[in-house]
Amino acid sequence: MQKLIIVVFLMIPLYPLTCLGQETKILQKARQIFGILPKQMVSEQNPITPEKVTLGRMLFYETRISIDATVSCARCHPMSFYAADRLEKSIGNGCKVNPRNAPTLLNAAGQISQHWIGNRKDVEDQARQAIIGPPSFGMPSIAAADEKLRGIHGYKQFFEKAFPKDKEPVSIDNFAKAIGAFERTLTTPGRFDSFLQGKPSTLDSSEKSGLAQFMEIGCAHCHYGPCLGGGMYEKFGNAGPYWNYTGSTTIDKGRYAVTGSDSDLYVFKVPLLRNVAMTSPYFHDGSVHSLSEAIGIMAKAQLSDTLDDAQIGSLLHFLKSLTGDIPAEAQIAPILPLD
Amino acid sequence: MQKLIIVVFLMIPLYPLTCLGQETKILQKARQIFGILPKQMVSEQNPITPEKVTLGRMLFYETRISIDATVSCARCHPMSFYAADRLEKSIGNGCKVNPRNAPTLLNAAGQISQHWIGNRKDVEDQARQAIIGPPSFGMPSIAAADEKLRGIHGYKQFFEKAFPKDKEPVSIDNFAKAIGAFERTLTTPGRFDSFLQGKPSTLDSSEKSGLAQFMEIGCAHCHYGPCLGGGMYEKFGNAGPYWNYTGSTTIDKGRYAVTGSDSDLYVFKVPLLRNVAMTSPYFHDGSVHSLSEAIGIMAKAQLSDTLDDAQIGSLLHFLKSLTGDIPAEAQIAPILPLD
Numbered sequence A, B: 001m002q003k004l005i006i007v008v009f010l011m012i013p014l015y016p017l018t019c020l021g022q023e024t025k026i027l028q029k030a031r032q033i034f035g036i037l038p039k040q041m042v043s044e045q046n047p048i049t050p051e052k053v054t055l056g057r058m059l060f061y062e063t064r065i066s067i068d069a070t071v072s073c074a075r076c077h078p079m080s081f082y083a084a085d086r087l088e089k090s091i092g093n094g095c096k097v098n099p100r101n102a103p104t105l106l107n108a109a110g111q112i113s114q115h116w117i118g119n120r121k122d123v124e125d126q127a128r129q130a131i132i133g134p135p136s137f138g139m140p141s142i143a144a145a146d147e148k149l150r151g152i153h154g155y156k157q158f159f160e161k162a163f164p165k166d167k168e169p170v171s172i173d174n175f176a177k178a179i180g181a182f183e184r185t186l187t188t189p190g191r192f193d194s195f196l197q198g199k200p201s202t203l204d205s206s207e208k209s210g211l212a213q214f215m216e217i218g219c220a221h222c223h224y225g226p227c228l229g230g231g232m233y234e235k236f237g238n239a240g241p242y243w244n245y246t247g248s249t250t251i252d253k254g255r256y257a258v259t260g261s262d263s264d265l266y267v268f269k270v271p272l273l274r275n276v277a278m279t280s281p282y283f284h285d286g287s288v289h290s291l292s293e294a295i296g297i298m299a300k301a302q303l304s305d306t307l308d309d310a311q312i313g314s315l316l317h318f319l320k321s322l323t324g325d326i327p328a329e330a331q332i333a334p335i336l337p338l339d
Helices: A002-034 A050-059 A123-132 A142-151 A153-162 A172-183 A191-196 A205-216 A291-303 A309-320 B002-034 B050-060 B123-132 B142-151 B153-162 B172-184 B191-196 B205-216 B291-303 B309-320
Strands: A233-235 A267-269 B233-235 B267-269
Touching: A002 A191, A002 A205, A050 A153, A050 A172, A123 A142, A123 A172, A142 A153, A142 A172, A153 A172, A205 A309, A291 A309, B002 B191, B002 B205, B050 B153, B050 B172, B123 B142, B123 B172, B142 B153, B142 B172, B153 B172, B205 B309, B291 B309
Parallel strands: none
Antiparallel strands: A233 A267, B233 B267
């Protein structure tokens, strides 16, 4: 009897200690791999100012500078859908289908480049090029878009405030800077960040186990950093042609289109996983609609690993914990000025 | 000298008194003609509840129930453009062009019917029919849309809360009621309402003079009631074919399409003028982009009256005073549930 009491007595503190030890290890490893999500994604070339952000938020909803006056940034990146559009491939002016799935803009400024194949340097470059992108805003030239923009006289005062040193502040170049500054504020901290900051109870045991697995089986080799991705390029289909896994009916050569190098065949930027549960469908062509399925495909195609349902379920729980809060102001559609 | 002093002395109180008299008359007449804008446009058939409004605001942004998953109410009625879209004619699914200009939804529930030719009974009917409107959401049937809606499982709890007595709450019929309830809250009181409520200084002298003219020359014969319109049907082109005034290249037979009666040829619902300065282009076909021009055309085509620049300017000032405040919650794009 005395022996039993001693054993029980010893077990009580031991179990939590083991858990705590394990939790601390997970936390430490996670901090190393992911780091802290910045409040804003700063840029030396385009310092964020409140005036730029105010203007950028307006321009984000502006359709009148597209060729058919139906396309704005918000069309393919509505906040209601976590700044993606739930389509396999976005549909732009004149119903033109974009070559790839619209990635979320939330936290996007924290990536090494923009677009699936990294053919946009940063969020400013993306915004500027979208204006003349044939399936996007579809304008024939930046100059033509400059003219449309200057035709909306009500913007003048906002551009002057945002770019006080410029002689001709109303321009697509400054449109891109304002949109960029706005997008640099679109970070979405959530429960995962509270966890990283030392509040272990913000993730439940299944989420923590998913996180541990995410770091152990190899997901975090590519999906690292505060956005859990967006930091490198990688071939889709390490274990064999990606379309064998996704069922994609058209084959995308990926970053090969940018570099022309054989080593970039089927290479894509590793997508960030922040808010991934809110931004289906998945992959560069939106070929997979279920996140569970996407997790299984990633394990097979990238890690040559077949996960069981429990493993997928726990990874799914972890990925859902990456859904964060969109800044409140970003959800408010501002009134746009008159022509 | 003494005489002059007396004259001056007499003139000082006289001038404001005359103004006040004139102002009081304008105010009294305006109150009779326009009445008070309700805070919400109530309906016996569809009582407004917070749960319906919350759901309606979500559904307003929902694209997934349209045939190509690109059309939501907000697409043609974005709040950034005062719930119209700045296009001559709205563009719906598959780039189909709608037959007429998208009217603003703000205050729209206060009208006798919906759409330019009154072929939608009320805002609920409009929302329901839009789902199967070929150039709108483009769904083949309500049943097919019901199925799409039920496929977005995250809505279930919201429909259950909004329609607690319904056995099968998730339906397009209830979608229409929720959207309708939301739209019934979209009233936009502004300076004109403060004026009507007895604060004469909220309109400046030019606006008041415009208002007086609006009531004198005949505008208010049709544009009456708290929405300044939306209360009756009227032939466009009393003084001759409307297209001679607007330059319209295609001819719209108007309400004739609804009734088949010759007396309804070129008859349209009188549009409401609340927020008119924010919702160009004008008329059922968006053929006129300038509000000044639209004012001149109205006077000529409806009243056989040619206004001079000063008259148009003062009417324009008055119409600009009808720009009101969109309810703050309506400007917030809500996060939509998962599939």
